[in-house]
Amino acid sequence: MATATIGDYDICYESFGPEDAPTVMLVMGFTAQMTVWPTSLVSELLERGFRVVRYDNRDCGLSGKTQGEPPDAPALLMAALAGEQVDAPYRLSDMAADGIGLLDHLGIERAHVVGASMGGMIVQTMAIEHPERVASLTSIMSTTGDPQVGQADPEAMGALLQPPAETRDAAIAQSIETWRTISGPRFDEDRTREQATESYDRCFYPVGATFQMAAIAAGPDRTDALHGVGAPTLVIHGRVDPLVALSGGLATAEAVPGADLLVLGEMGHDLPEVYLPTIADAITSIANRAEG
DSSP states (O other), X not given: OEEEEETTEEEEEEEESOTTSOEEEEEOOTTOOGGGSOHHHHHHHHHTTOEEEEEOOTTSTTSOOOOSOOOOHHHXXXXXXXXXXXXXXXXXXXXXXXXXXXXXXXXXXXXXXXEETXXXXXXXXXXXXXXXXXXXXXXXXXXXXOTTSSOOOHHHHHHHHSOOOSSHHHHHHHHHHHXXXXXXXXXXXXXXXXXXXXXXXXXXXXXXXXXXHHXXXXXXXXXXXXXXXXXXXXXXXXXXXXXXXXXXXXXXXXXXXXXXXXXXXXXXXXXXXXXXXXXXXXXXXXHHHHHO
């Protein structure tokens, strides 16, 4: 692992594969460290000839943390869902700029950007605000920012917003139960336990969730801006996703001209191992179209 200073934050990242290969940049979601990207997906992409870069978002993992008083994220989220204007310490645009700054640091002119959940919001923002840096866009289990689509099941949202546990064992158990709630029928408890343990031991920083949730709440409806995205685009969504309903993925695909849509029947808000070769094939297909 390495660190790049991007603005006021140190961004922790990893790079795999040859530096002269086309780059796939993986951007993870809300509170999820870069290590949540399955190693088998990284391997699938490397086997297909890509360089793979992944990183911890600010306020997560080993990247820099925001100073100052944490925002009241649940209140901001409720205000946003009610259509009110929300202010936040930083926005999705700032998180997108972190990724673009990392490309600068690595000397990468353009990348195939792939984001999951909040990461999908971030890579959509990259494609909108930094189109010259985005070779292709893949948005996984995400949405447009329109509060009328992608609504969470109340149980799934409740699992995401519960107070953090106070001990290591309790935090790991809580993480497993959260993933059980938001995952689909392909939920793998053993894999999830291993992931939850690794994430806790690497960095347990629940206050970061408040800053990231505030950024999501302050995010705009990107629908109109997505109409102007020219990069080849792929939208992947689970049919049974309880945290970001399928309507969020459908709206994203509809908003981007010519976007491909891949709906996976037994995927919830997770990345089941059984689907990873299919996901890698789809990313490769959209990247090949961009490389043209």
